Amino acid sequence: MPDSRSGDPGSKASFQGKLNVPAGAPYTITELAILILITGTPGVGKSILASKLSKKLDCQHVDISTLVRRKKLYTRVDKKRRTLIADERRLKSAVNNLIREDNNRCLVISTHFLGGYLPISLVKYCFVLRLSPEKLRKRLVLRRWSRSKIRENVEAELIGVCQFEAIALLGRKKVHEVDTTGKSSTKVLGEVSNLVDGKKKDIGNAGVVDWLETYDLKTWG
DSSP, rough: OOOOOOOOOOOOOOTTTTTOOTTTTTOOOHHEEEEEEEEEESSOOOOOOHHHHHHHHHHHEEEHHHHHHHTTTTEEEETTTTEEOOHHHHHHHHHHHHHHOOOTEEEEEEEEEEEEOGGGGEEEEEEEEEOOOHHHHHHHHTTTTTHHHHHHHHHHHHHHHHHHHHHHHOOOGGGEEEEETTOHHHHHHHHHHHHHHTTTOOOTTTTOOOOOGOOGGGGGG
């Protein structure tokens, strides 16, 4: 269930990364499509940010979990963990099709699952949302997740699994962490928009959030 915090997405911003190509000019998807990734542990607020950012930039928003579920792009159901195991080959094909069909040539993808299905060379920015482990635990309790699933995801947030995966896939220069703790969705949207618009130049700050400095891993074991 997406984060339900409200906030005005504001007016549409100019997207400096969008390319202008003369009508009739030959092109490939690698020349035109621009991807913005919003990732993070389940429960940190990816979906609501991606939805608001896509509206602000006039982009299409695709949530990977929703796409996998609706298009049945999975190989099996993990009943113990209550999750779907994505078929990366079919998922890659589906994402590429969305890129080709995107008239705005701009796509915002929200996902906690990063992998080979993503066209890495097209990613312009990757924002990793972070949330204090205690706040995350409370949100997942409200979702009525099982104790084991809550523990698994809180520990993943505590050690920064999504951050490490993003860096491994894209490199540090494209990855930017945003600590959402205590911030409204409007505030988070503003921070991300300023980076996308070029108003702030410090894109690529991966590693600034370190919950292990504040929390003890043993507490969540």
